[in-house]
Amino acid sequence: MILGNELLQLLRGLGIGTLCIPRGFKCRGDYLQCIAVQLLIGKYEVCPEGMGKVALMLSGDARLLRGDLTKCDASLTRVGTCPKPLNIALIPPREPLFIVDLALWHRHTESEKNELVEQLLASISTVRNYLWDGNLVFSSINDEIIKRIARFAVNARFRVIIDKGGPPSILNSVFLDPEGDCVLNEELIGKTSAFIIGGIVDKERRTKGESYELYMHHKLTIPRCRIELRGSVVGVPDRINKIIEIILRTRYETHNLERAIIMSMSKRDRINRLFYELQRASYTVRGVGLKVIPSPMLEHINWMNATNEEVKMALMKARVNVVSYEEFLRYLEQGVIKEGPWSRRYAHVVKDKNP
Known part of the structure; x- marks a missing residue:
């Protein structure tokens, strides 16, 4: 691009x-x-x-x-087949730089190591959609990782920056951490020179705080920022290549972080976020313990554009029933409805559609 x-x-x-x-x-x-x-x-x-x-x-x-x-x-x-090739003086931008630090590689299981390598290779493809290999750094890399990359991508040519030391010190950098104390936004994305991402996959291990551990291991003092979607990290893609995609999309394409996140969400991400919204927005019918939402509310809860199949899966997972507005009114008249913590966020939708 x-x-x-x-x-x-x-x-x-x-x-x-x-x-x-x-x-x-x-x-x-x-x-x-x-x-x-x-x-x-x-x-x-x-x-x-x-x-x-x-x-x-x-x-x-x-x-x-x-x-x-x-x-x-x-x-x-x-290359090598043209007697007199033309001089095409491309000057790629040096920023933004994406630094994936792999200092915690040794903690991963075999399956997680393979998954991590797949994400590294996918990150190269993602960066190439907007910039090129020179905007991607693999830091704290070791020979085992290099060999696995070569095995996964036979005969592929890369110009990714390989650094066996820790993340390079770059002014105006941000460390991305789902538990960070600052929230990434469009302004930060536009002016940040380098984004440091932990090369961490927790597919089989129960881990928490490893990104912060990595931050402390390298004695970093730069801002630790999380990517939020409407006030929560739930549903925000956590694959390394997807995180890079979100930032690049925001910076060069949408200029809107929420839109970039939604475009990058996988089926699993959408179901997880919709489940999260349904749990908090649904009403409980006292006495029977039934969780319900009125049908006019559902399309507004599904602001992440989940498919009909994904909506059904999220409803089933949350054990929430969709009821007609008339049935919902009957519950209200009987005084057996208990609001969820987020029910009022969407209550105006029901009133607007059914004056």
Whole structure:
């Protein structure tokens, strides 16, 4: 995205209106961004002229064309196959930097170590959607982690910064911790130079406070911030790559943290948050212990856009029944309704829909 826009301007400045793309070039997102990353990691280069059946048109809104053999102004080729490659002077932004610290690697189970490596690799892909490998640091890394990464990503080329020491000292940094004492917001995301994330997976272990332990281990004094969604960390994605995605989305795309979080939530995240909301917003029918919510309230409780299937699963998990407004009124008239702690947050919805 960011580098793709820069590359587009550089190619246009060289008078290139069409760029041939080789067969086998893989890209799941923006082609210009993918190409920019591949140029920076040294896997491809741009060669004058060329022919191909896939071409990127660079006039107006850049678009991909497939079809007959096309003559292009330039072509994307593997490094070493072009006699005189063009000098594409991409200057990637140095900030923001994402530092994943792996000092607690030794505490993980085998399964968690594999999961952690998967998240590290996914983080590379996430960063590449907006920036490039140079904006990602793996600190406190050891040889075992490096070998596992190589085993998981055979023949892959990365330019991630590898640091066997602790997190580099960078001015204007923030340490991300779900138990942190400050709340991350759009302003902080926009002005922070580096985000330090604990390389921690607690899939099989019951852990608490490991992020803070990591913070103290490195004797950090920077702000410890948590990512909240409407006042709670429940439902906020905790995978390393998802945390990075949320920050990048907020900074470059949505400029709205809540929207970025919701876009990055998994099915499990949505169900967990909806369960959390239902437990607190539902009413209890005295005498029978039945938990209910009036149907007009449900769509407003589901502000995280859970699917119908996910809503059913959350209702079942919370043991909450959806009742009609008329049935809810009968409970009120009988005086057997007890409010939940958050019932009044959504009570106006019922009144507005049923004056």
